[in-house]
Amino acid sequence: MHSSFKPSLVQTVLVILVLAFAFLGTRALWDPDEGRYTNVALNMLESGDWVHPMRNEHVGHWTKPPLAYWTIAASVATFGYNAWAARIPYGLAFVFCAWMVWFIARRLVPGDENRAALIYATMLLPFGAAQMVTTDFLLAAALSGAMAAWIESRHVDAHRSRRWILLMWLGFALGFLAKGPPALLPLLAVAVCSLCLPRGRASSAFHWSGLLVFVAVASPWFAVVIHDTPGLLDYFLGRELVQRITSDDFGRHGEWYGWLQIYGPTLVIGSLPWTGLLWRWLRSLRASLKNWRHVETRAGDATGLILFLWVLLPLLVFCLSRSRLPLYVLPLFTPLALLAARQMRIEARELPRPALLGVWVIVLLGLRLASAHWPTHKNANDWAEAIRSRVPHKVAEVAFVEDMARYGVHLHLGAPVDKLSIEPLTGKEFDPEYDTDLDTELVADDAAETIYVSKVKYWPKARAAIESRGHRVVIHGEPYQERVIFGVVPETAPARR
Known part of the structure; x- marks a missing residue:
């Protein structure tokens, strides 16, 4: 010295x-914080609305002012996802x-x-x-x-x-x-x-x-x-x-x-x-x-x-x-x-x-x-790769059912992310726990291309709720991180090959 x-x-x-x-x-996004901020920025970029921060099409994100979202969105628009x-x-x-x-x-x-x-x-x-x-x-x-x-x-x-x-x-x-x-x-x-x-x-x-x-x-x-x-x-x-x-x-x-x-x-x-x-x-x-x-x-x-x-x-x-x-x-x-x-x-x-x-x-x-290279379940790219390797078709959206939403998947997979409640939602307008509910998700235009993620221990409940609404589930591959990755199609729809 x-x-x-x-x-x-x-x-x-x-x-x-x-x-x-x-x-x-070198390091992928780690949820929840990095994924959440980046997800809101990407929603701004993709929607063209740079004024109203949104977690997704259903819910606004008002916990922070917009400067971070603006800078991330501008950078991603310039240098890619x-x-x-x-x-x-x-x-x-x-x-x-x-x-x-x-x-x-x-x-x-x-x-x-x-x-x-x-x-x-x-x-x-x-x-x-x-x-x-x-x-x-x-x-x-x-x-x-x-x-x-x-x-x-x-x-x-x-x-x-x-x-x-x-x-x-x-x-x-x-x-x-x-x-x-x-x-x-x-x-x-x-x-x-x-x-x-x-x-x-x-x-x-x-x-x-x-x-x-x-x-x-x-x-x-x-x-x-x-x-x-x-x-x-x-x-x-x-x-x-x-x-x-x-x-x-x-x-x-x-x-x-x-x-x-x-x-x-x-x-x-x-x-x-x-x-x-x-x-x-x-x-x-x-x-x-x-x-x-x-x-x-x-x-x-x-x-x-x-x-x-x-x-x-x-x-x-x-x-x-x-x-x-x-x-x-x-x-x-x-x-x-x-x-x-x-x-x-x-x-x-x-x-x-x-x-x-x-x-x-x-x-x-x-x-x-x-x-x-630190092993963690928070690595959003690992989740994106798990979904990409299991799902044979285009993913329009990823819905985490009664589970922590991995919003960082939006950047690494290029698909929006929802946190989904099985029960109908009521009440809380700002900073709600869930983004949307199962009934809303199943009637969405892109429902056939939405991929769902559910904890193994909650899987029977999720499956029963979906089937009770006239749909059937299509499981994609083996569980990842003790989560079942699956799609949902109407009972009358032909099975995907």
Whole structure:
């Protein structure tokens, strides 16, 4: 750690690009999350309706705003139906975040831009998350851009400062389109820093023009879908905002100790191999907190205060909320990388020798490649291949009967997916457990080309329900993953050969 290796810009860019895109499409989609997001994006692409996110033709999908679906759909439209195309937006988000770390380091840790960007790119959590189809990396990219613009606004003249503030609000608006209210959490740090630190030449971060940019970008989609969908506003505010914060209805570690159980290991393991630097920064905080009580010393250590509040205030909200998942804290790895680079400078340390850093890069790529061969029932391509190898005709749709829907099959097989209830459906309008019911599915135009999947233990019930409706079943091959794969035809129809 005491060698004199200082990476060049070219070396830094090459490492980041390799970590972003190497083996990116090797692993198939894993359900449920990757399959669900990709499935909604494909429904947008195939239907031509890019405004209303749909799980399928029956049910809307309102749990997240549309930015992730838009980017996946655009990528698949450009590069085709494959896992690589679905993940390109996340590789690009990873590159953008590393660039924003570099960009911010110009102001907060000048001279260490390359080092800061490499620290971010080689941290375990950002690297791993770059291969996951979720909303979190798009949110991290938008918020990194927003905070980079705000920090830049503090270092330029008043005229240019206003432009950077407008860019800041554009970043927050894009983050809001990626994941809604969590995108606003870094504004807590902006607000507190604006009160605690002299602004100098910078424009106010809360000038009306910036707020207008936010509203103009973030609100039109919400306005349209709320207008088109009665009851959606209540669902957004009640279910997706209030209940996620105050209840454990979503089963996401809502216990009082859940914050420690989830975020502790995520921050410690996710920041490897730089965890030691962050631990030593944490130990030095006591002295810094004493200094920040005085205006004069706050101004002299503005960098430390900004990065501290950027991590602390959103993290406090995540801990207080009763919905907790590891990737929620992904946006905090931008300031954490900057803190690690700053701590390295304080300790007069350098990056490990190129050979050691290269070994770590190989380890990371090895983990990504190994994940592609990890045996799991969540592998959507395996399900697609099982269906493709058993079914002799074109598959128009795949219906999972009283079972977890493998929505990732949509990408790998090219056929829409439903979660099917045997009993008639009533009630729940938003985020229902099932997409449709057996009666609706059997009268659909493409019913003869629909393939059904049922757990072996529920197979007698499913078969009896279908036959009681005047249809017969055609089993395709041996069960797969303890599921029967079958088709359904009317009793009067000739048997398929």
